[in-house]
Amino acid sequence: MTETVIHPPIDNRPAAFTQAEIGWTPWLQPLTEEDLTDRHWAGLVDASRSKSPYFMLLARDPEILEARTKTDKDIFYNTRAGLPRAERELSATAASRLNGCIFCASVHSRFASHHSKRTGYVQKLLDEGTDADLGSRRWNAVTKVSVALTQTPSTFGVTDIEHLRSEGLDDLEIADAIHGAAFFNWANRLMLSLGEPTPAA
Amino acid sequence: MTVPTPDVIDRLADIHPGSFVDRIRKERPETRDNAQKSYLALFEPAHEGDVTRTERLIVATFVAGLHRADAAEAFYASGIEGDAAGITAVKSEIEGGWTSGPYGKYPSGPLSSEDKPGPAFTVSETGRKALGQKLSAALEHSHLLVYRPREASPAALQALLDAGWTTTAVVTLSQIVAFLAFQVRVVTGLAALSEAG
Numbered sequence: 311m312t313e314t315v316i317h318p319p320i321d322n323r324p325a326a327f328t329q330a331e332i333g334w335t336p337w338l339q340p341l342t343e344e345d346l347t348d349r350h351w352a353g354l355v356d357a358s359r360s361k362s363p364y365f366m367l368l369a370r371d372p373e374i375l376e377a378r379t380k381t382d383k384d385i386f387y388n389t390r391a392g393l394p395r396a397e398r399e400l401s402a403t404a405a406s407r408l409n410g411c412i413f414c415a416s417v418h419s420r421f422a423s424h425h426s427k428r429t430g431y432v433q434k435l436l437d438e439g440t441d442a443d444l445g446s447r448r449w450n451a452v453t454k455v456s457v458a459l460t461q462t463p464s465t466f467g468v469t470d471i472e473h474l475r476s477e478g479l480d481d482l483e484i485a486d487a488i489h490g491a492a493f494f495n496w497a498n499r500l501m502l503s504l505g506e507p508t509p510a511a
Numbered sequence: 512m513t514v515p516t517p518d519v520i521d522r523l524a525d526i527h528p529g530s531f532v533d534r535i536r537k538e539r540p541e542t543r544d545n546a547q548k549s550y551l552a553l554f555e556p557a558h559e560g561d562v563t564r565t566e567r568l569i570v571a572t573f574v575a576g577l578h579r580a581d582a583a584e585a586f587y588a589s590g591i592e593g594d595a596a597g598i599t600a601v602k603s604e605i606e607g608g609w610t611s612g613p614y615g616k617y618p619s620g621p622l623s624s625e626d627k628p629g630p631a632f633t634v635s636e637t638g639r640k641a642l643g644q645k646l647s648a649a650l651e652h653s654h655l656l657v658y659r660p661r662e663a664s665p666a667a668l669q670a671l672l673d674a675g676w677t678t679t680a681v682v683t684l685s686q687i688v689a690f691l692a693f694q695v696r697v698v699t700g701l702a703a704l705s706e707a708g
Binding site for chain 1 (some may be wrong): 531532534535537538539541542545546548549551552556557558560563574577578579580586612613615617618619620621622625635638655656657660661663665666667668669671674675677678679682683685686688689691692693694695696697700701704706707
């Protein structure tokens with residue numbers, strides 16, 4: 311039998327980029343806790359993610375969810391050397407802004423603001439888009455290369471590496487910036503296509 | 512005995528053991544290992560589930576091709592066994608699908624001034640005959656995700672379900688397209704780093 315999608319009734323759908331704590335609701339039926347086997351729990355990585363409709367939907371294919379989650383966590387949370395957390399989040403926010411993922415941009419702009427204390431410049435990126443002057447050559451460089459990598463096909467090349475080096479990024483920091491932007495080209499496509507944002511509570 | 516699959520990102524970005532980019536990648540072993548495990552989960556799955564290996568590889572070939580990621584396109588196409596007609600058809604659809612993104616319309620409101628209208632891809636009649644309804648629907652959805660993800664909708668998912676994919680298969684297909692969007696960008700980025708020396 312053909313399955314059907316969910317058409318969530320939402321008042322005041324978020325229609326602009328924001329740092330507010332908006333929500334997300336799926337267009338396909340997530341699993342329920344009763345559906346979960348050991349394989350699914352392993353895929354969730356953190357048991358607390360069984361409370362998230364997004365992760366419970368992705369848990370339908372638990373092996374790729376597990377590998378995706380561990381990739382995500384290391385790119386953003388492993389702060390042993392490399393790019394400061396704020397700039398990884400900036401890279402994620404810039405990719406999300408360009409692709410148009412209001413939900414992803416909300417989460418990662420909050421993280422960028424929290425770690426940098428540059429809330430106003432983060433808001434400028436959300437309000438004006440990826441060409442905004444973020445008041446720091448280094449931030450402008452990280453944003454510009456995230457955009458170059460996010461364009462499809464990517465316009466990223468050796469000049470982008472040289473640009474980051476001229477702003478003082480070493481090779482591990484450059485690799486972190488590349489991974490932050492690249493990962494959000496994965497995350498944006500899931501968040502944008504499997505559901506939609508809901509207003510802040 | 513299975514031979515361990517070589518690291519796909521290293522292969523596609525031409526990263527050799529001992530090179531400086533190899534050393535950089537090994538400073539983030541969890542990222543490196545889980546990018547590879549993601550590839551294995553999607554293309555050498557323990558549970559094939561509702562999407563066959565050939566279907567997975569055809570979608571990946573199409574997505575890599577739309578990104579003009581030649582090495583990745585050739586890599587995924589080379590894994591398709593016994594379906595020469597499918598390979599020919601998907602290559603033709605890639606050429607018919609080439610454009611530049613991201614584009615698309617936002618939800619009506621303050622972002623409407625940033626709308627960038629652009630084409631919605633449909634598989635050619637010849638392609639549809641060769642690939643069938645299910646794969647044709649998968650390629651049309653893949654094109655949306657690659658170039659205009661902001662235009663995704665419940666109706667786009669319903670088109671996949673109507674073509675015969677299950678809800679779980681739609682999750683797997685979405686992961687294939689989204690993972691490829693990541694993988695080809697890591698390859699592009701690390702290849703540029705390697706070239707910069």
